[in-house]
Amino acid sequence: MLSLSFSTFRDRWRLFAGAIVAVALGVALVQSSLLVMVSTDRAPVPPGASGRVREQIREGYAGAATLLGMTVMLSVFLTVFIVGSTFAFTVAQRRRDLALLRLVGGGRGQLVLLLLAEALLLGLAGTALGAAAGVPATWAQARLLIALGFLPDGFAPVLWDSGAAVASACVGIAVSLAGVLAASRRAAKVRPLDALRDTGASARVMTPMRWLSGVSGLALTVLMVALAQSAELLGAMMLALGISITGGVALSALSPLVVPLAGRALGVALRRSTLGEIAQANLRDGVRRSASTAAPLIVLVALLVGLAGTLGSLALMSGEEQRRLVRGDLVVESPGAAAERIAAVPGVAAASPEVTVPISVTARHHEEGRSWRRTHYSGIVAVDPPAYRRAHKVRLLAGSFDRLRGRTIALGPGMAAEGVRVGSTVTARVGGHAVRLKVVAAFVPTLENYSETFLVPRDVVPAPVRAGGEAQTVVRVAPGTEPAQVRERVRAAGLGRARTVAQWADARTAEQQRGNLGILAVLMGMAGGYAVVAVINAVVIAGTERRAEFAAARVAGMSRPQVVRAALVESWAVTAIGLVLGCAVAGGALSGMLAASLRGAGRPLVAVPWTLLAAVTVGAFAVTGATSVWTTFSATRPRPVTLLTTRE
């Protein structure tokens, strides 16, 4: 059986090439992610680093671990998907061969074994390639995580670990075997009689499983879109993520139904030329082929545009929120020492200096019956409470902002969900002295990721310590004074950089956006890589499958360039359909964000990632076009007569 698998494998390597690349990619990613995790474990925080640096490095490691975990899960899932669809394809294509095996005495179990053995070979080949690619992948991944700020500069990953190599090899083989399971079940259902039928009723494309997952996924998606119209912002965001995933999966499962339907709509444009007409007929006829090209595109566009749009919209809304929370004309960023002098600048009516100070706060956290102490270093801000109150819209969950004076502390927006209780006492270490502070107020959380964690009255922090911090000062200008004038004076006095509240909020938004997009870029870039493999795979398999069909078209009078063009038109039409359907899902996802922003802010705050969408569109057309032309060219290389007369 293994020798039969081996000769099939050797004979049909082109069919398996995409799946091998997918497995190799998966193995390389799993291996590199494990190695980076092992390295963060082995690279301890440098001795002598300050508490704040330690906290930053630890948080970076935690962020990196989360990202790596998601990477591993996503790549395993996508690899199973690609291996599965490759084998589904080969089983459909090799129906006659499989039936023939049954005819000469092959049992059902033997057919399953045959496919498992092929998957094993594929897994081994992919694993070998992946293990080799894992070394550069680890290096590249570490560089990327450093660039994203998750890992400290100069972080050097371990490039080889036998444990990680064994684990990723196991993943590679397990993933290949898992991918083949569904296909091998289908292969076992091939009847020996199918070998005798020339056309052979090919397997139904819409299997019951496909119907079930497609229809239930679609129902769930529609329900979520409906719910999102009246959901709160965070609810709308979670729903948008859900819609992107279930909608993409549902439409790709239903693609054998949806793609020909969309093809009919596109047909009006295509039918004007003969080649277009042929392409459109093929689109309707080759359902499995069109669907398997469109499916990965639908999922990719839905996820990419849906997620990027959701996160972008969230950033827009958090910028809007910041703008509304600040009551002032200008925001000045300066060293802590300079902040106190801003109030004295002519034309300034009121100034609220807020200094991020290098102190630590140790607090007791309570959550679900557990309680622990933790020391915080970042986001601790010293404020002048009365000035702060005038310069901000203070929204509290609990306590009273008026009591923020003397030895007290308030929980900032970033600490709202951390389980520190109002009324408890925390310990602050200020310049080497321990100070006990009573928690008197807790702010409502904001949409921002890295907000203030604690606010302390500035008297708690001695002036020299405050002078070493970084300040932002909200300024209100005196009536009759132009904000631009004050801005110029602040600059001239060398006090710091002054911006309007709108500019400042936009900058904060942009920063948020950058962080989000960085993470998104890593995950989606990877998903995009897999989608490219899946699409190329589908186009290549479909092209080689159609040698006889192309030959018949040429005998009927089409020239080779015409055959190539017709195939190109067809695959571009499928690409367009995949992109449009993916955008439809993303649109559903963003509709909830639109509704939430209209309700919350009174104006639409939706970030449609146009650049990304344009890049994906151009990339998709380029990839499917190039692959289609290449496969059609190589499938039409032999003279048509030889293809029409030989069977095997």
Added chain:
Amino acid sequence: MTQLSGPPPARSAAFPIAAELRDVSRVHGSGSAMVRALDGVSLAFPAGSWTAVMGPSGSGKSTLLHCAAGLERVTGGQVFLAGQEITGAPDAVLTRLRRKKIGFVFQSFNLMGSLTAEQNVALPLKLAGVRVPRGDVRAVLEAVGLGDRLRHRPRELSGGQQQRVAIARAMVTRPAVLFADEPTGALDSASARTVLSLLRRMVDEEGQAIAMVTHDPAAAARADTVVFLSDGRLVDRLDRPTAAQVAERLARLEAAPC
């Protein structure tokens, strides 16, 4: 040429009737779309005898062959193969029978494109879990005149050669009955003659039972008996036929109003 496959026949003694249909009917579809592909057909394929099945297109020839080989379930009647009733046999039993008792030869050769001639011939034995002595496989291929093509893939062989590989594959398990569906349909006349002589020799020298569906009167004339089907019924029978007789009967059947 030497004998086809190893020791001389024990087959004719073991199963005097290699395959038999008793009052078999096969209905496709239902209601107004109902088609009676076979309608009360009784026919035996004895050992050491070559039976050709003829008839106009759509007369049920192929269905008859499929039912006799257990590839299609019958709607009514009984089917026997190598002394065993297979009418409602489960898949595992049919699989075992296909390994040991049945050989198939088709118009379109149906060889595995990725395997060499030698591997194709050894395949049924390997599937049955039998260790295959290389010498045996080689002997069978030599018997069909392909001793020098062992390592060739099907695409490197001519149609006639491919069909001879298919026959070698069918014979390697020493089946009780060989089912042939238009075995010469895709061959030129010289290759067709070679293949038919090969089949004739298997019947005469080894007592092989052959059931063959064909359109070609010349091919049918090499058989011991020709039966004619029309609209799913057996309508005529010729023993020791000549090509001219067969052609004349067939022409009459095809001309008859349905």
